[in-house]
Amino acid sequence: MSLWEYANPKKFMxxxxxxxxxxxxxxAVAMATGLIWGFFLTPDDFRQGSTVRIVFIHVPAAMMAIxxxxxxxxxxxxxxxxxxxxxxLAAKAAAPIGLAMTVIALITGGLWGQxxxxxxxxxxxxxxxxxxxxxxxxxxxxxxxxxxxPDTAADLTAVLCLVGSVFALMSRYAVFFWSQGLHQGAxxxxxxxxxxxxxxxxxxxxxxxAFGLLFVALVLVGTRTEIRARRMKALEAxxxxxxxxx
Amino acid sequence: xxxxxARDLRxxxxxxxxxxxxxxxxLILAVxxxxxxxxxxxxxxxxxxxxxxxxxxxACLLSLDRIFALDWEDGxxxxxxxxxxxxxxxxxxxxxxHWITTGLPLTLAAPVLGVLLNLAPAAQGWxxxxxxxxxxxxxxxxxxxxxxxxxxxxxxxxxxxxxxPLYVPTLIYGASVVTRGAExxxxxxxxxxxxxxxxGAAALLPFASAAAIRINLx
Numbered sequence: 001m002s003l004w005e006y007a008n009p010k011k012f013m014x015x016x017x018x019x020x021x022x023x024x025x026x027x028a029v030a031m032a033t034g035l036i037w038g039f040f041l042t043p044d045d046f047r048q049g050s051t052v053r054i055v056f057i058h059v060p061a062a063m064m065a066i067x068x069x070x071x072x073x074x075x076x077x078x079x080x081x082x083x084x085x086x087x088x089l090a091a092k093a094a095a096p097i098g099l100a101m102t103v104i105a106l107i108t109g110g111l112w113g114q115x116x117x118x119x120x121x122x123x124x125x126x127x128x129x130x131x132x133x134x135x136x137x138x139x140x141x142x143x144x145x146x147x148x149x150p151d152t153a154a155d156l157t158a159v160l161c162l163v164g165s166v167f168a169l170m171s172r173y174a175v176f177f178w179s180q181g182l183h184q185g186a187x188x189x190x191x192x193x194x195x196x197x198x199x200x201x202x203x204x205x206x207x208x209x210a211f212g213l214l215f216v217a218l219v220l221v222g223t224r225t226e227i228r229a230r231r232m233k234a235l236e237a238x239x240x241x242x243x244x245x246x
Numbered sequence: 247x248x249x250x251x252a253r254d255l256r257x258x259x260x261x262x263x264x265x266x267x268x269x270x271x272x273l274i275l276a277v278x279x280x281x282x283x284x285x286x287x288x289x290x291x292x293x294x295x296x297x298x299x300x301x302x303x304x305a306c307l308l309s310l311d312r313i314f315a316l317d318w319e320d321g322x323x324x325x326x327x328x329x330x331x332x333x334x335x336x337x338x339x340x341x342x343x344h345w346i347t348t349g350l351p352l353t354l355a356a357p358v359l360g361v362l363l364n365l366a367p368a369a370q371g372w373x374x375x376x377x378x379x380x381x382x383x384x385x386x387x388x389x390x391x392x393x394x395x396x397x398x399x400x401x402x403x404x405x406x407x408x409x410x411p412l413y414v415p416t417l418i419y420g421a422s423v424v425t426r427g428a429e430x431x432x433x434x435x436x437x438x439x440x441x442x443x444x445x446g447a448a449a450l451l452p453f454a455s456a457a458a459i460r461i462n463l464x
Contacts, residue, residue: 132411132414135407135410135411136411138407139404139407139408139411142404142407142408143394143395143404143408146395146398146401146404147397147398152397152461152462152464155461156394156458156461156462159394159454159457159458159461160394160408162454163390163412163451163454164411164412167411167412167414167415168411170414170415170443171411171414171415171418173415174414174415174418174419174439175414175418177418177419177422177435177436177439178418178422
């Protein structure tokens, strides 16, 4: 029994099929609890007032936007090295979710920045590197859609993902070199003194878990859809073959 | 390899278009920007480094899709794939030819446009030096984008979408060399980082580009 058995599409479908409702349900419960807790049961911040609550969407979305790219990098490597189709399809399914998370993080950041910083957008390193990440997602998705042959598309997007990861990382450090920031530092830290108050921290953890579960549920559904689409194409091709023969 | 380089250079010069087009575009950009933002010398001097670098970058982008497209259409790319030199070498030569026909002329023309945009005289040398160091990276990265999109019929727009985000670090360091030079600050850090990007890209990206070409030829 090894992890690679799940690379078999049939095995993957059989295992994930019953799993999807549970993961989706857990995501819904965690999301509802976390957001209700965060939005209604936390005190107002003494300086930021109610606006502080955007953190419960903004931070998990931003975290997922980066983690999804890392997940795509891993699945692309698996595809290039071991040629498991499920892996390539999972990367394909993850990209639009990552783009959505990036856009959510940018929009909620703007909504928070308007009352707090007095501006929707500044060319701050963190904001800028997120915008660059957004461009990387768009390019990746566009390349998937532009190429017709599925295996060529999977190969080329995997190569793009590898090269893009290096350049995305370089861009991140380059923009820190380029401009001084207005954005605060990391929201969460292991050092006790730097953490946000427990009132906000625990609902935030819950929201992060919820966003993670939501992503897992969505990517499973997306990958399953891709596999089904692949099977349908194969069936159609077979039907055309047999029609041609008779 | 030298024969291939000579062939690509001859094709670029004789076939017209690619060679002069980038330069003309660069010139037009340098004319349009003052028309757009107004002739105030101080404003122009302030934005000149960025405008010149962005202009060089876009001019580079113009001729990228020609790197492989013609060879792909007439089948010479298949011949090159079966030739004794490895694909990595072919890709590196292609990038070098692109740089000689695009990056080098842009670098040489940049001081003239710098005068048009009222760039500080102290920064002229830095402009040439940063373009000399940075434009090879633009060509190498662009070759990677061109290799990814070579099989597509209308890859031009997609190519710019893929390549422009990859240009971000080069642009930032390149433009900040010129900005710092104009202000009389030390340019050593961005210059070293720019050279690092160029050398790293030239050393590693041909492998990725060659892999992409092989996938596309499959």
